[in-house]
Amino acid sequence: MTSIITTRSDFYAEVQQFYARQMQTLDSGKLEAYADTFTEDGEFRHTPGREPARTRAGIIRDLYAVHQRFADDPQQRRHLFTMMNLDLQVDGSIRSTVYALVITTRPGGKPELVRSCVVHDVLVREDGGLRNRSRMVEHDGLD
Amino acid sequence: MTSIITTRSDFYAEVQQFYARQMQTLDSGKLEAYADTFTEDGEFRHTPGREPARTRAGIIRDLYAVHQRFADDPQQRRHLFTMMNLDLQVDGSIRSTVYALVITTRPGGKPELVRSCVVHDVLVREDGGLRNRSRMVEHDGLD
Amino acid sequence: MTSIITTRSDFYAEVQQFYARQMQTLDSGKLEAYADTFTEDGEFRHTPGREPARTRAGIIRDLYAVHQRFADDPQQRRHLFTMMNLDLQVDGSIRSTVYALVITTRPGGKPELVRSCVVHDVLVREDGGLRNRSRMVEHDGLD
Numbered sequence: 001m002t003s004i005i006t007t008r009s010d011f012y013a014e015v016q017q018f019y020a021r022q023m024q025t026l027d028s029g030k031l032e033a034y035a036d037t038f039t040e041d042g043e044f045r046h047t048p049g050r051e052p053a054r055t056r057a058g059i060i061r062d063l064y065a066v067h068q069r070f071a072d073d074p075q076q077r078r079h080l081f082t083m084m085n086l087d088l089q090v091d092g093s094i095r096s097t098v099y100a101l102v103i104t105t106r107p108g109g110k111p112e113l114v115r116s117c118v119v120h121d122v123l124v125r126e127d128g129g130l131r132n133r134s135r136m137v138e139h140d141g142l143d
Numbered sequence: 144m145t146s147i148i149t150t151r152s153d154f155y156a157e158v159q160q161f162y163a164r165q166m167q168t169l170d171s172g173k174l175e176a177y178a179d180t181f182t183e184d185g186e187f188r189h190t191p192g193r194e195p196a197r198t199r200a201g202i203i204r205d206l207y208a209v210h211q212r213f214a215d216d217p218q219q220r221r222h223l224f225t226m227m228n229l230d231l232q233v234d235g236s237i238r239s240t241v242y243a244l245v246i247t248t249r250p251g252g253k254p255e256l257v258r259s260c261v262v263h264d265v266l267v268r269e270d271g272g273l274r275n276r277s278r279m280v281e282h283d284g285l286d
Numbered sequence: 287m288t289s290i291i292t293t294r295s296d297f298y299a300e301v302q303q304f305y306a307r308q309m310q311t312l313d314s315g316k317l318e319a320y321a322d323t324f325t326e327d328g329e330f331r332h333t334p335g336r337e338p339a340r341t342r343a344g345i346i347r348d349l350y351a352v353h354q355r356f357a358d359d360p361q362q363r364r365h366l367f368t369m370m371n372l373d374l375q376v377d378g379s380i381r382s383t384v385y386a387l388v389i390t391t392r393p394g395g396k397p398e399l400v401r402s403c404v405v406h407d408v409l410v411r412e413d414g415g416l417r418n419r420s421r422m423v424e425h426d427g428l429d
Contacts, residue, residue: 012299013155020228024240076283078242078259080225082366085306097310099364101389101397103244103259105284111244111259116364116389116397140362141391156298163371167383219426221385221402223368246387246402248427254387254402 015086015096015123018130023079031063039126043134048142075106081119093133096121100137116140158229158239158266161273166222174206182269186277191285218249224262236276239264243280259283301372301382301409304416309365317349325412329420334428361392367405379419382407386423402426 018037026034035056038044044059045052046066053062070077080101087095102115120136161180169177178199181187187202188195189209196205213220223244230238245258263279304323312320321342324330330345331338332352339348356363366387373381388401406422 012303016227017155017229020226020241023226024228024242076259078226078283080242080244082225082368083306083309083364084302085310086303098306099310099366101366103256105259107284109284111256111283113256113389113397113399116362116391140364140397141393141395159370160298160372163369163384166369167371167385219402221369221426223385223387225368246399248402250427252427254399254426256399 011088011094012084012086014130015084015094018123019081019084019098022132023081027076027078029067031060031067035059035063038132038135039124042132043136044132045134045136047137048139052136073106075104077114078103078105078111092125094121094123094130096123154231154237155227155229157273158227158237161266162224162227162241165275166224170219170221172210174203174210178202178206181275181278182267185275186279187275188277188279190280191282195279216249218247220257221246221248221254235268237264237266237273239266297374297380298370298372300416301370301380304409305367305370305384308418309367313362313364315353317346317353321345321349324418324421325410328418329422330418331420331422333423334425338422359392361390363400364389364391364397378411380407380409380416382409 022034022037025037038056038059040056041054042056042059043052043054044062046062053059080103081098082101083099085097089095096119098119098121100115100117100119101113102117103111104114105111117140118138120138122133123130124133125131165177165180168180181199181202183199184197185199185202186195186197187205189205196202223246224241225244226242228240232238239262241262241264243258243260243262244256245260246254247257248254260283261281263277263281265276266273267276268274308320308323311323324342324345326342327340328342328345329338329340330348332348339345366389367384368387369385371383375381382405384405384407386401386403386405387399388403389397390400391397403426404424406420406424408419409416410419411417
C-alpha cells in the first residue's frame with residue numbers, strides 16, 4: 001500500500017482532491033478550517049509585496065483582515081486550480097506549481113474573472129493527509 | 144483488480160474522464176446521449192427554483208426546451224468542471240461537489256463567462272461505467 | 287508495474303501532469319522546450335485555416351513568428367486545459383480531446399478570456415515519457 005501511494009497517479013489524484021476540498025472550504029468562508037489545511041508552522045503569502053502570514057493563528061488573523069474588505073461588497077468568490085505540475089521531493093514533500101483563477105459573482109451579476117495567478121505550494125504528509133507547509137501566490141499583470 | 148478500482152486515484156480519474164465525455168457530449172448538442180449518462184430514474188435540476196427533470200425521457204424533454212432558447216442565437220457553449228471534491232459513500236455511490244463554469248462564444252465573438260456554478264452529483268456504477276443518479280446545480284449570484 | 291501503467295487512472299494522471307508542464311513551459315516563453323514536447327516529426331496546427339507546422343524545427347520557427355506579434359504588447363498568457371477526454375488506441379497512442387482556455391493579463395490589467403478552444407492531440411510514449419505526435423486546435427466562434 002505504501003508503495004502504491006508513491007506512484008504518480010495516486011498522489012496526483014490525492015493532491016487534486018486536497019485542493020478541491022481546501023478551496024471549497026475557503027470559498028465557503030470557513031477560514032479556521034482553511035487555516036487548518038496548513039501545518040502549524042505554515043507560511044502563506046497570498047499577495048506579492050506583503051509579508052507572508054506565519055503559523056495557523058497568523059493565517060487566520062490575516063484571512064479575517066482580507067475578508068473584512070468584502071464586508072460591504074457581498075460576492076461569491078471561487079478559486080479554480082488547474083494545470084497542476086507536481087514534483088515529488090526526496091524528503092517526501094511535494095512541490096506543486098499550479099494555475100489559479102479567482103472568479104467572483106455579485107448578487108444578480110455575471111461572473112467576473114478577477115485574477116490569474118500561479119500558486120507555488122510545498123505540501124507535506126501529516127496525520128495521514130496532506131497539508132501546506134507553504135503557499136506563495138504570484139499574480140499575473142503586476143507591473 | 145476490483146480492489147484497485149476502490150482506491151481514490153482510480154475512481155478520481157474515472158470521474159474526471161466521465162465528466163469530460165459527458166459534458167463534451169452535451170456541448171456537442173447530443174441531448175439523447177447526455178440524458179443517457181443519467182440512470183433511467185435519474186433527476187436533473189439545472190436551474191434553481193425550477194422543478195427537476197425526472198427520468199431520462201423527462202430529461203430529454205427538458206433539454207430540448209432549454210436548447211430551444213438558443214435557436215435564434217447561435218453560440219458554442221462549453222461546460223468546464225474543476226475542483227472536483229469526491230466522497231465515496233458506503234453504498235458504493237459517489238457524492239461529487241464540483242465547480243462548473245459555463246463559457247459561451249458567439250460567431251466572430253470573444254468567449255464570455257456566462258455562469259459560475261456548484262454542481263452536486265450522486266454517481267452510481269451501472270453496466271461497468273458511471274451514471275448520474277442525480278445532479279443539482281447551484282448558481283452563484285442569485286439573490 | 288507495466289500493467290499498472292495501462293490502467294486508466296495511471297495514464298490519466300500522467301497526461302494531466304504532461305499538459306501542466308508542457309503549457310507552463312510555453313507560457314514561460316520557453317519555445318524550444320515546448321517544441322521538444324513534440325516528436326521529431328510532430329505536427330502542430332494551432333490556427334484553423336493555417337498550414338500546420340511540421341517537425342520540431344518547423345514548430346520552433348512557427349512559435350517565434352507567433353510570439354513576434356506580442357513583442358509590442360507585453361502580456362502574460364496562460365493556457366488552461368480542462369475536461370480531458372482520453373482514448374487509449376490499440377497501437378498504444380492516446381487520443382486526447384480537451385477544452386482549452388487562453389487567458390491573458392496585461393501589466394496593471396485584469397485577466398481577459400481571449401479564446402475558447404478544443405484541442406485534439408495524439409500522444410505517444412517516447413524515452414519513457416509522453417510526446418505530442420500531433421496537435422490540432424479548433425477555435426470556438428469562427429464563422
